[in-house]
Amino acid sequence: MMKRAVWQGLVSGAAGVAVMTLGEKLEQRFTGRPDSHVPARVLQRLTGMDERPGRQPVAVNWAMHFGQGIVLGCLRSVMAHAGLRGPWASAKFAVVRLTNDQILENATGVGAPPSTWPRRELMVDLVHKTVYAFVTGVVADALAARSGLGPGQQHTAVLPGRHPGVGPVPRKEAHSR
Secondary structure, three states: OHHHHHHHHHHHHHHHHHHHHHHHHHHHHHHOOOOOOHHHHHHHHHHOOOOOOOOOOHHHHHHHHHHHHHHHHHHHHHHHHHOOOOHHHHHHHHHHHHHHHHHHHHHOOOOOOHHHOOHHHHHHHHHHHHHHHHHHHHHHHHHHHOOOOOHHHHHHHHOOOOOOOOOOOOOOOHHHO
16 A cells, blocks of 8 residues: 555645645736745755855755655555545645644744744745645545545444444455455
């Protein structure tokens, strides 16, 4: 399952970050908001690259922006393969995506906690990351569904919810893999 989840996650994450980026560029065209150079600065800090003031190299900025979105898609794919699918799973994943950004930005000293951001900037970021999470989720869920129900969904098929009398689904036999 994991090998499949990884390649499907890379595909899902790429779809999510592509749609998010298109949405960002469209929003910037209407609002006049400038490009963010935070992704480049984070990557420079994480890798020890030389830093410089002002505009950052587009290649470095996009490497972090796209790389982070693509790699995080693997987690959403693992969620889908485990049976965590649909809008609730994508909403949970949106929180993970935002948390990942904030850990990297704050740990490197490049960013500040969102509670200190101007409200408009915070809302724009939340909307774009939510778009990413839901697009990534739709693709991950569709790809995982090709493999059938995940273990969590199999458990739910026995009896939805948590119940003390319903144990785990049976393990798959080694020869049935």
